[in-house]
Amino acid sequence: MKILVAVKRVIDYNVQVRVKEDNSGVVTENIKMSTNPPDDNAVEEAVKIKESGKVKEVIAVTVGEEKAQETVRKALAVGVDRGIHVKSEGILEPLAVSKILQKIVEKEKPDLVFMGKQAIDDDCNQTGQMLAALLNWPQATFASKIVVKDKSLEVTREIDEGLETIEVNIPSVITCDLRLNEPRYASLPNIMKAKKKPLEQINVADLGVDTKPRIEQIKVEEPPKRKSGIKVANVAELVQKLKNEAKVI
Amino acid sequence: MSKEVMEYDAVIVGGGPSGLATAIKLKQLDSNLNICLLEKGSEIGAHILSGNVFETKALDELIPNWKELNSPVKTKVTKEKFLFLGRHKSLSWPTWLLPSVQKNHKNYIISLANLCRWLAEQAEKLGVEIFPGFPASEIIYNQDGSVKGIATQDMGVDKDGNKKDSYQPGMELYAKVTVFAEGCRGHLGKQLIKKFNLDEGKNPQQYGIGFKEIWEISEKNHQEGLVMHTAGWPLDNNTYGGSFVYHAENKQIFLGYVIGLDYKNPHLSPFDEFQRFKTHPAIKKIIEGGKRISYGARALIEGGIQSLPKMFMPGALLVGCNAGTLNMPKIKGSHTAMKSGIIAAETINEHIKENKDLSIYEEKFKRSWAYKELYAARNIKPSFGWGLIPGIIFTGIDQILFRGKLPFTLKHKHADHETLKSANKMPKIDYPKYDNIITFDKTSSVYLTGTNHAENQPVHLKLTNPNLPIDYTLDKFDEPAQRYCPVGVYEIQRENNKAKFVINSQNCIHCKTCDIKEPSQNINWVTPEGGGGPKYGNM
Numbered sequence: 001m002k003i004l005v006a007v008k009r010v011i012d013y014n015v016q017v018r019v020k021e022d023n024s025g026v027v028t029e030n031i032k033m034s035t036n037p038p039d040d041n042a043v044e045e046a047v048k049i050k051e052s053g054k055v056k057e058v059i060a061v062t063v064g065e066e067k068a069q070e071t072v073r074k075a076l077a078v079g080v081d082r083g084i085h086v087k088s089e090g091i092l093e094p095l096a097v098s099k100i101l102q103k104i105v106e107k108e109k110p111d112l113v114f115m116g117k118q119a120i121d122d123d124c125n126q127t128g129q130m131l132a133a134l135l136n137w138p139q140a141t142f143a144s145k146i147v148v149k150d151k152s153l154e155v156t157r158e159i160d161e162g163l164e165t166i167e168v169n170i171p172s173v174i175t176c177d178l179r180l181n182e183p184r185y186a187s188l189p190n191i192m193k194a195k196k197k198p199l200e201q202i203n204v205a206d207l208g209v210d211t212k213p214r215i216e217q218i219k220v221e222e223p224p225k226r227k228s229g230i231k232v233a234n235v236a237e238l239v240q241k242l243k244n245e246a247k248v249i
Numbered sequence: 250m251s252k253e254v255m256e257y258d259a260v261i262v263g264g265g266p267s268g269l270a271t272a273i274k275l276k277q278l279d280s281n282l283n284i285c286l287l288e289k290g291s292e293i294g295a296h297i298l299s300g301n302v303f304e305t306k307a308l309d310e311l312i313p314n315w316k317e318l319n320s321p322v323k324t325k326v327t328k329e330k331f332l333f334l335g336r337h338k339s340l341s342w343p344t345w346l347l348p349s350v351q352k353n354h355k356n357y358i359i360s361l362a363n364l365c366r367w368l369a370e371q372a373e374k375l376g377v378e379i380f381p382g383f384p385a386s387e388i389i390y391n392q393d394g395s396v397k398g399i400a401t402q403d404m405g406v407d408k409d410g411n412k413k414d415s416y417q418p419g420m421e422l423y424a425k426v427t428v429f430a431e432g433c434r435g436h437l438g439k440q441l442i443k444k445f446n447l448d449e450g451k452n453p454q455q456y457g458i459g460f461k462e463i464w465e466i467s468e469k470n471h472q473e474g475l476v477m478h479t480a481g482w483p484l485d486n487n488t489y490g491g492s493f494v495y496h497a498e499n500k501q502i503f504l505g506y507v508i509g510l511d512y513k514n515p516h517l518s519p520f521d522e523f524q525r526f527k528t529h530p531a532i533k534k535i536i537e538g539g540k541r542i543s544y545g546a547r548a549l550i551e552g553g554i555q556s557l558p559k560m561f562m563p564g565a566l567l568v569g570c571n572a573g574t575l576n577m578p579k580i581k582g583s584h585t586a587m588k589s590g591i592i593a594a595e596t597i598n599e600h601i602k603e604n605k606d607l608s609i610y611e612e613k614f615k616r617s618w619a620y621k622e623l624y625a626a627r628n629i630k631p632s633f634g635w636g637l638i639p640g641i642i643f644t645g646i647d648q649i650l651f652r653g654k655l656p657f658t659l660k661h662k663h664a665d666h667e668t669l670k671s672a673n674k675m676p677k678i679d680y681p682k683y684d685n686i687i688t689f690d691k692t693s694s695v696y697l698t699g700t701n702h703a704e705n706q707p708v709h710l711k712l713t714n715p716n717l718p719i720d721y722t723l724d725k726f727d728e729p730a731q732r733y734c735p736v737g738v739y740e741i742q743r744e745n746n747k748a749k750f751v752i753n754s755q756n757c758i759h760c761k762t763c764d765i766k767e768p769s770q771n772i773n774w775v776t777p778e779g780g781g782g783p784k785y786g787n788m
């Protein structure tokens with residue numbers, strides 16, 4: 001078996017995101033970037049399954065600018081066998097990314113595609129689902145536990161009401177939750193080895209995919225500042241304020 | 250379990266200007282040398298905070314064609330100002346009357362973090378192996394007591410010291426020469442200075458705490474290339490310090506404040522002095538209508554050559570601010586740090602090839618322009634021990650009339666942790682409230698540093714005596730850690746009339762102030778798990 005893991009480069013989760021002055025987007029210059037956190041869980045799970053002997057090869061793929069390669073290198077340093085970087089500039093919507101990944105799946109013919117449940121930059125939570133649809137494969141989203149069986153996976157999903165366990169046939173697309181596992185750290189020797197592992201670069205134009213944005217982004221704004229609260233002296237004042245000022249009762 | 254081992258010709262601890270210059274120079278001298286550089290930050294530059302007005306002298310020597318290589322050294326200093334601040338007024342000091350150490354017309358306004366990122370690219374092109382996210386946590390010694398190398402921090406250990414699922418043991422890296430380039434108050438450098446008595450016969454090292462904020466300001470207030478310094482308000486006459494305001498590219502200004510850590514009043518809060526400073530009319534008018542986009546702080550060296558330890562020992566060298574090569578009156582240390590790195594590299598090359606003793610490092614350093622500079626500047630900081638005005642008068646005579654050649658050297662008498670007076674003998678300071686427009690509290694400030702430490706790991710701020718803060722320091726000094734830590738890591742919480750000393754170590758920004766200023770030297774900063782700490786952008 002073969003697993004393809006998709007990883008994305010995003011603004012590091014510790015960094016405070018700032019809106020550009022002209023409201024055209026967020027500032028990414030001079031900002032620390034990292035792998036999207038649940039993608040690390042996807043990589044970890046794929047590597048674990050490989051270590052258990054059930055999978056022969058794990059491939060990591062990313063789509064994005066030149067520097068996005070770093071996320072693939074990081075995956076290579078924790079046990080992924082080889083990497084693919086689809087080079088593209090500018091904004092890519094989830095649909096475009098799904099179509100690109102579809103091409104990569106057609107080329108690499110993996111049995112499973114693992115990815116993060118959503119990216120923390122746009123929080124779309126769409127790419128995995130759209131990819132499954134394009135491939136006409138079953139999907140299991142928000143996976144917090146994966147058991148590999150003969151021709152299927154038993155996947156526990158994090159859903160609003162609690163946990164749901166489903167069985168999906170292979171091939172399928174799985175999107176991973178942060179609770180799935182604890183990603184390992186890369187060791188120094190493995191980081192060095194990762195520098196020598198194969199990393200194929202593909203130009204997005206060569207895949208023949210229409211990546212034109214379907215959505216027009218009008219304006220990016222910071223959420224309004226929360227007004228500071230006030231202290232009330234007693235219940236009577238609270239009721240009075242709720243009635244007359246907040247007008248909620 | 251013994252750790253895995255890797256061997257190199259040279260291992261460099263720290264990816265600041267000094268460490269990167271060492272690495273680059275070594276590869277330039279001999280591309281076959283195996284060089285490894287470790288950095289505790291999640292990427293090169295993530296833990297670098299500096300002014301920075303940059304003198305290119307060392308960079309010119311290291312990479313003469315830096316202008317052609319798209320380096321981030323771009324904004325030339327075009328204009329200079331020096332202001333004395335009173336409570337409401339300011340007095341502009343004519344620049345021709347400034348000692349030459351204060352003149353910057355050939356220099357550049359840069360982000361040192363970005364310069365380090367660029368230097369790291371150059372180093373990697375030359376084949377240096379750079380590993381961000383790997384703190385060197387321990388020194389390894391040979392049987393004969395010489396330095397053999399370092400060990401990197403174990404990863405994935407829980408707060409009680411147990412191994413987690415993600416446990417990843419550290420490695421031992423051995424080298425013919427290990428270079429310690431950890432910057433001011435290096436955690437390993439401190440141990441080496443002690444073990445090898447490197448500071449014997451030297452004055453105690455002096456430190457300052459430097460704050461920096463980046464502001465995006467309105468076009469009409471911005472003058473790219475303008476460098477401004479201030480002295481005076483809000484500090485009293487007996488506290489050494491001052492501000493910098495550098496107008497960088499993209500309508501940004503680098504606004505900072507440095508306070509000598511030899512301050513005496515335990516009620517003083519360096520953070521609040523900095524916040525208050527911004528409310529001065531001369532400063533407020535620059536930043537009004539602007540937006541604060543970054544915040545951070547870092548300790549810096551102020552001792553000069555009186556306090557410069559021996560920089561070599563068997564198997565290892567100290568470079569840059571880990572030794573203490575900063576020129577205090579200039580508040581510049583990047584160029585001298587780089588120069589010390591260049592000289593260290595030459596030394597290592599000769600040591601490996603010709604078996605020369607590492608002591609030639611110090612001889613070479615003493616013959617360099619970097620040392621001459623530090624020598625000429627040596628009396629300025631101590632003279633301010635007499636107060637601001639006498640200090641200025643002395644500095645004028647020393648620097649303008651005698652160009653630093655007066656035939657005596659003033660001493661630093663005390664280490665910074667010894668200078669605090671009892672809390673009940675010193676006046677309390679009433680700091681103004683934060684307005685959230687120009688001045689901010691520590692909570693919103695720490696948020697801008699992007700700092701974080703993975704949860705459930707051992708606390709990296711170790712107390713030698715866990716009871717001392719409550720049993721002694723609280724009563725005697727009103728626990729100054731609450732105030733000198735720039736991000737509020739230390740808190741005194743009271744429950745049922747009982748005081749408790751709380752350490753919010755996840756907020757630490759690795760400035761090292763607590764390690765320096767704690768009056769009983771009871772706090773020991775050690776390396777946390779790799780990648781933890783601030784995520785500075787263009788600081």
Ligand SMILES: Cc1cc2nc3c(=O)[nH]c(=O)nc-3n(C[C@H](O)[C@H](O)[C@H](O)COP(=O)(O)OP(=O)(O)OC[C@H]3O[C@@H](n4cnc5c(N)ncnc54)[C@H](O)[C@@H]3O)c2cc1C
Nearest residue numbers: 263265266267289299300302385432459569570581582583
């Ligand atoms: C507020 C302020 C303003 C300044 N302004 C100027 C200025 O205008 N011009 C100027 O020239 N200089 C200025 N300086 C001084 C200048 O920043 C320093 O002199 C210079 O950074 C020293 O370089 P360094 O390489 O010795 O150390 P640093 O720059 O401190 O670099 C040390 C590096 O080592 C890493 N490290 C530390 N310990 C370990 C470990 N155990 N394992 C792995 N990595 C480790 C750190 O994370 C860091 O990246 C200023 C400093 C401050 C604080």
Ligand code: SF4
Nearest residue numbers: 734757758760761763
């Ligand atoms: S805990 Fe110490 S090193 Fe960390 S930010 Fe506070 S004073 Fe600086």
